[in-house]
Amino acid sequence: MTLKITNLTGGYGRIPVLQHESFTVENGQTVALIGLNGAGKSTTIKHIMGLLQPQQGTITVDGLTLADDIQAYRQKIAYVPELPVLYPELTLKEHLELTMMAYNLDPQKTWPQAQKLLKIFRLDNKLNWFPINFSKGMKQKVMIVCAFVTPAQLFIIDEPFTGLDPLAVRDLLKLIQDKKQQGAAILMSTHILTNAQQSADRFVLLNHGQVRAQGTLEQIQKEFQMDAANLEELYVQMSKEDAQG
Template identity: 65%
Template sequence: MTLELKELTGGYGQVSVLKKETFTVEDGQVVGLIGLNGAGKSTTIKHIIGLLTPRGGQILIDGLSLQDNVEEYRKKIAYVPEMPILYSELTLKEHIDLTIMAYDLDHDKTWAKAHELLKTFRLDNKLDWFPQNFSKGMKQKVMIVCAFMTDARLFIIDEPFTGLDPLAVNDLLNIVEEKKQKGCSVLMSTHVLATVQDHADKFILLNHGQVRADGTLDELKEKFDMQNGNLDDIYIKMSNEDQ
């Protein structure tokens, strides 16, 4: 089992956003993290990657917690944030070298992976470019390349389709499928439900910092009594429950 959240409670300052949140992401599984703005998706992700400290509960990756071994825990994760985070003074090549050093990866083997990804996302002729030369979509592609060239076991991607052209979206989904086939796991937070419905193995529906439902599309249809519905229909029904 790659990722386990056990009764996770946490948030910002004195405000508890997550309330005993429990779910798992198994090996070789793509999981969609779904919910309204403010439901707790980003807060959940920040706790998993270690930017926020839980007030209660536990987060384990392959049975390892952040407290057990910070370095080994973080090497198991690759993260693509919603808003690209790049260093203005570093070229694309230097961002890749920095990632290799941060993950303590084999230089030549990792550069071979990076070159394949750069070619896929049409960035292979832009190694000497600085972030100021990239569009938002191109910056997002740089983040994707830097994440998926690692040996991470768990890939966390937050609104990955924002700013990507249709070809890049297809390329990303193909890479996600390749990682899945190799036994890696992907936790994907997105509002593009039609796309994630076709590519995720199961879904976690968050509402007010709690897991409202967790399961495959067929299981969610049964839970919400919507046998003919799709993920959009289920999402809207869950969202309207509080109104």
């Protein structure tokens, strides 16, 4: 089991955004974190990354907490943020070199994989360019390449499809599938439920900082006795029930 969140309560102030949140993301599995704006998706991710401290509960990656060994914990994780974070003074090549240094990777062994990813996302002829000047979609591709060049066991992908063209979306979904087959765990937060249903094995539906439901689509349908044909219909039905409640 790679990621385990147990009874997580936390947020940005005294009033918690997350309340007693618990779920797991196991090796060889993609879990989609679903929720409306303000449901707690980004707050959950920030807690996993160690950017926020839990008020209660625990987060472990392969049994390791952030407090046990901060460097070892973070090297188990690769992160693709919703908004690309790039350094204006670094070229694409230098961003990749920085990533390799952060994960203590051997450049000679890692560059062949980097070149493969760059070619997939059509960035292989832009190594000496400054990504800060790229389009939104190209910047997102840089973040994807930097994350997937690592040997992380847990990939956290926050709204990955924003700004990507259809070809890049297809390439990313294929990359996620390949990593999953290699035994990695994938946690993906997205509003695009069609892509989530296509690529995820399980779903965690958040509402007001709490886990409203989790499991496969069939399990959630059975638990809540809903006849929704797909994930989007199911989520709309559950959101309406919560609003009426």
